[in-house]
Amino acid sequence: MLRRTFVGIVSAAALTLGLGGAVSAQETMKVGLILPMTGPFASTGRQIEAAAKLYMQQNGDTVAGKKIQLIVKDDTGVADVTKRLAQELIVNDKVGVIAGFGLTPLALATAPLATQAKVPAVVMAAATSTITEASPFIVRTSGTLPQNAMPMAEWASQNGIKKVVTLVSDYGPGIDAEKAFSGAFTKAGGQVENLRVPLQNPDFSPFLQKVADAKPDALFVFVPSGVGAQFMKQFVERGLDKGGIKLIATGDVTDDDILNGMGDVALGTITTHYYSAAHDSPENKAFVDAFKKANNGMRPNFMAVGGYDGMHLIYEGLKKTNGAGGQALVDAMKGMSWTSPRGPITIDPQTRDIIQNVYVRKVERVNGELYNVEFATIEDVKDPVKAAKSN
Amino acid sequence: MQDKPFMSSLTTDEVATSLRRKGRWGLGEVLFWLAAAATLFFLPERHLILNEIAIIGLFAVSLDLILGYAGIVSLGHAAFFGVGAYVAGIFAKEMTGDPLTGLAVAGVAAALLGFATSFLVLRGADLTRLMVTLGVALVAGEIANQASWLTGGADGLQGIMMGPLLGMFEFDIFGTTAYAYSLVVLFVLFVVARRIVHSPFGLSLRSIRDNSLRARAVGIPVNRRLVAIYTISAAYAGIAGGLLAQTTQFVSLDVLAFHRSADVLLVLVIGGVGYLYGGLIGAVIFKVLQDILSSMTPQYWQFWIGLILVVLVLAGRERLTERARFLAGRLFGRSAGAPRTAPAREGRP
The missing domain is CATH 3.40.50.2300 (Response regulator)
Structure with missing residues (x-):
């Protein structure tokens, strides 16, 4: 009886779902x-x-x-x-x-x-x-991640940064970002050390300790959209912002959705990305x-x-x-x-894939809210990985 | 309510008769499987989700074997499910795409892990077991994450190509072959599980569950029995995982995640512990609810699932099933007070 009731529910549910599709x-x-x-x-x-x-x-x-x-x-x-x-x-x-x-x-x-x-x-x-x-x-x-990460490497090497530690989430895009950044940065004569954090439930503090010990000029970060706030919090808790380590990242970290909630700690972070809500057009x-x-x-x-x-x-x-x-x-x-x-x-x-401009931005306070303010543009960037393959 | 204690004064004959009576197929059971078989023909549009239900049902049956029958609580049953899924996936990728061979290999691999970890589970009581099983699943998950050269890591295992089933039936985009395959595997394993729990071996498990000291005193080799059922249960979970890997032709780290273990526990709680059909019924309710609610409100369906669970627990599933049983008994002219196979074990996790 009970069983058949369930079967009845299942069939009824399936029917309604099926019909919903068939009507159009x-x-x-x-x-x-x-x-x-x-x-x-x-x-x-x-x-x-x-x-x-x-x-x-x-x-x-x-x-x-x-x-x-x-x-x-x-x-x-x-x-x-x-x-x-x-x-x-x-x-x-x-x-x-x-x-x-x-x-x-x-x-x-x-x-x-x-x-x-x-x-x-x-x-x-x-x-x-x-x-x-x-x-x-x-x-x-x-x-793509390389699309954003390579311009970051170029900007860093042109702006007096010699030694960088990269910190990325350990999955496809993170590894892409790490490779693209490290490749471009070492080619420009810089020095890179790579760290990867797990994608699920990341705890950044042990990694940030390593970064503090390595004393690089800058820390390059990629974490997926939404995780940036957590990273920022731990970055400040470890006192890295006061240790003279510049924070550079792909725009995923200073995601517009959560940027305003990060507070002043995010100020001055340099990122490269294809979109900012403050884009002037x-x-x-x-x-x-x-x-x-x-x-x-x-x-x-x-x-x-x-x-x-x-x-x-x-x-x-x-x-x-x-x-x-x-x-x-x-x-x-x-x-x-x-x-x-x-x-x-x-x-x-x-x-x-998409060809688009990539912008270099800095987190600033505009009308009381934090925004990624664009200050340089690299035009028509193709995905560098595929561009390299076709050459 | 507890089962009638297994009394030593019963003669062997009486025990055998009682087991045989409980082991007999009831009308409801036959109807259940007929209905399941009918969905193969009458619900062609829903085969994909039915396939998932069959797999979760098998996974729940596997958990029920240790939780409901042997009283071993586990929060890490996904370890075996995940190992089965990865082994089936990697086997299909590296060795051969034959589904049945892959499934057997997945089951054996999970059984080996189950056997090895069963000795950890023997130690300590419920809380220790919860922690140990949880730990095993976490370790397995991290290994799969780190061994990305083998498992694909967080990006998932891609490029699994399955051969045709029995050399004849290709896995189609409608999920019909997949569902038929999963359903048949589920049925066969269910019959085996049913045979196990209605055997003297199954009875000894239940006596261990109810009072392991007394079971030891009457001469039941408690540890050996627990190792055996834990290994069998792991094999079942591994096969369920293997089915998922083969029918979706993709494995992600998620198969080892904590929420898999939690979901299957939930399924079992919804459907009923210590009662093989509980897992299957729970799987149907859980997946169908999830499907309906999440297509109605993609953002807030979890709220409704949660609410329904709370109501279910407050209203008392045991009481609901009891009433339904009573009605069924009246309808089919059987005595409502017939010996029940499902002891109510409220208050246990």
Whole structure:
């Protein structure tokens, strides 16, 4: 009896879920947005979802005669769940595009599916260089770690920094950042020592002690979006800010979402990144204002801009293909270029990765709030890893 | 409520009869498996999640063997699940993509780890066991993280290519082969587990659980029995992990994470401890709830899951199942007071 009741519940649930998918006609284009909405990387999901919804609100939900329907799924940041959700979205909901992907493993787990089902996958967050090589259907609107880390190395060597310790999270993007930074910095004549912290539940203090002992000119850091605040706190607790060690990082550490909460300790941190909410352009001002208004004052970060541009890419791609998906849509996305809130960007037709400006920024107080204020621009940066391969 | 104590005054014949009676397949059980088999044909759109349910169900059965029947509490059962998943994944990548061979290897590897760590679990009482099992899982997780040349580290093990099942059935994108495969494996292992718990061996486990001193006094080799069941349970968990690796063709560090151990404990608590179907029913409820709630509110579903769990515990699952059993008994004309296989063991973790 009880058992059958459960079976009944299961079937009823399955039916309702199944029907929900079947009702829509062929004139809709479904976009499956798979994001970590709960768990340690929930901020990534929240930002991207908000940005995607904002884009649809601003640009309407009809493109090339098709109604765009966004289906948001929570993968909790767990790779096998991401893969299952993607599979369900493709098989049951018949989505035309899958998008999102908060972390590298999540994108890599899903890559074979995109290839198998010929469904374009728009990576809006994950930043390991190799992701776009995992499937010919992957297009990226976030950025890669080497793209941000190499300009940092160049800036450091030009600004009197001779010895650097790198501290990165021990997974794909972290290792990418470490390699890119170390390679470029040693080539410019600098000296580098590498440290890696675990991705899950990082405790930075033992590593920071090592840094204090090594007495470098600067400490280069990469941690994923959201973890920066914790790092900053321990950096100050160890007194490293007073020890004359300059803090340089990729923009992930001084993430706009949490920067203001870090307090004065973050002041003066030099970072390189593709997006700052303080970027001075009319497009960005409009974007930041609209985003804040729609989300209770939440400041957009680079995840949000990745999601916003990802939706733009999908919209423009569909316009170009007149609503067709699959291979045609990926082809239409290749080489597309526009002015995003972050500045001019282009989808590299060869690698399907993004070409964008990288800015050197410094944390400053502007109108009472902390911002990454840009003071130098390196234009049209391609992913250095893939650029090196093609040469 | 406790099971009737195993009285030494029962004659061998009476024990044998009682075991046989409990071991008989009830109508409800047959219906349960028929319904499960029916989902293969009638719910083609949900095979992916059903596959996950079958795997978690098997994992929960594995935990129930030690927790519900032998009274060994564990917060680190994911160690065996994860080892099974990694072994199956690496085996498929490096040796052969044949699923059944890989699954056997995964089970054996997890059993070996289970056997080796069972001696740690023998020492101490519940709290020690919680800590030891938790520790074993943490160690396994860190090894997998550090050995990134073998496991892919935090990026996950990629490039697993599975061969066709039995050389005939390719794993398809709809998850049908995967689900059929997992369901059959679950069924076979369930039958074996059922046989185990209804055997004299299973009975001796229960007497150890209820009073290990007395069990020792009547001549049951307590430690040997516990080592045996712990090893069997580890093999089960390893096979569940192997199934996950083979059917998703991806393994991430997450298979060894603490939340896997916690989730499976939760599943078991929802469904019922010391009752093999408890794990399966719990897995169905847990996954279906999670799926429905998380598609309704991707951001806040965990709140609702938590709330439902609290309500479930407050209302008393034991009482709910008791009532359902009573009704079932009335409906099928069986006596409601028939001997129960599931002793209520409230107040234990």
